[in-house]
Amino acid sequence: MKRLLTLGILAQLALSTASFAQTKVVAHRGAWKHTGAPENSIAALKEAIKMGCEGSEFDVHMSADSVLFVNHDADIQGLPIERTSAKQLSAVKLSNxxxxxxxEAYLKEGIKQKKTRLVLEIKPSAVSKERGIALTRKVVAMVNALKAAPxxxxxSFDYDICKEITKIAPKATVQYLNGDKTPDELLADGIHGFDYHYSILKKNPSWIKEAKSKKLITNVWTVNDEKDMDWLISEGISLITTNEPELLIQKLRK
Structure with missing residues (x-):
């Protein structure tokens, strides 16, 4: 009997450890905050890879002449990306x-390695819904052309963009960002999971277990506070997107 109880306790501990081990780190805009690399730069991507992050998140916009660039904001150094030519944007230098x-350059660097996933955010167009869909199709075409899809x-924050990806790239993994869809709604539309702000999940804590029970991906952004990290880990979140990947990696290794 004592041996059975011991085995039971060990099994419970193993399950507990496994639930914590499931949480993985996604570097938000790459690993930049403590490395000196600019956000969304190839240097920040390299730092995230070097750290062993599960993923490195980055943002994509389309220039006025339909060239795809990586940047978080809709403008860079006073230039609105959607209304600026690729020639002008290519002259922009980051702080490093x-x-x-x-x-294209970002993906070519990213596929040189095998351990860190490239978490590609397609930004909604400020010009028109149609342009956002055109951006989406161009992004997916480039990913496929470079054999980067795996x-x-x-x-994306745009639900129509998420649904478009599921149509044109049925094998791709798609997560919705905006936080206004339940796990059931995501499942019904063929979206593979959510990547919601942590405040959404604090208001709807059951969504984590509900989504996982339906085999949906559970991701959360942008979590930089240790207490929020601890809560999400205890709830069994699969992925945490953070500006503090070093801190989260250290926490998960304890």
């Missing part, structure tokens, strides 16, 4: 001297 990366996960 790196040229504003094109999606390393890429897609995310």
């Amino acid at each position: 001297g790196e040229t504003l990366p094109t999606l 390393k890429v996960d897609y995310i």
Whole structure:
């Protein structure tokens, strides 16, 4: 009997450890905050890979002449990306001297390795819904042309963009960002999971277990506070997107 009880306790501990081990780290805009690399730069991607992050998140916009660039904001150094030519954008230098990366250059660097996933956020167009869909199709075409698809996960705040990806890239993994869809709604539309702000999940804590029970991906952004990290880990979240990947990696190794 004592041996059975001991085995039971060990099994419970193993399950507990496994639930914590499931949480993985996604570097938000790459690993930049403590490395000196600019956000969304190829240098920040390299740092995230070097750290062993599960994923490195980055954002994609389309220039006025339909070239794809990596940058978080809709403008860079006073230039609105959607209304600026690729020639002008290619002249922009980041703080480390790196040229504003094109999606092509970013993906080519990202697929040199095998351990870190490329979490590609397609930004909604400020010009029109149609342009956002055109951006989406161009992004997916480039990912496929570079044979990067096995390393890429897609995310977007625009639900129509998410649904478009599921149509044109049925094998791709897609997560929705905006936080206004339940796990059941995501499942019904063929979206593979959510990547919601942590405040959404604090208001709807049951969504984590509900989504996992339906085999949906559970991701959360942008979590930089240790207490929030601890809560999400205890709830069994699969992925945490953070500006503090070093801190989260250290926490998960304890």
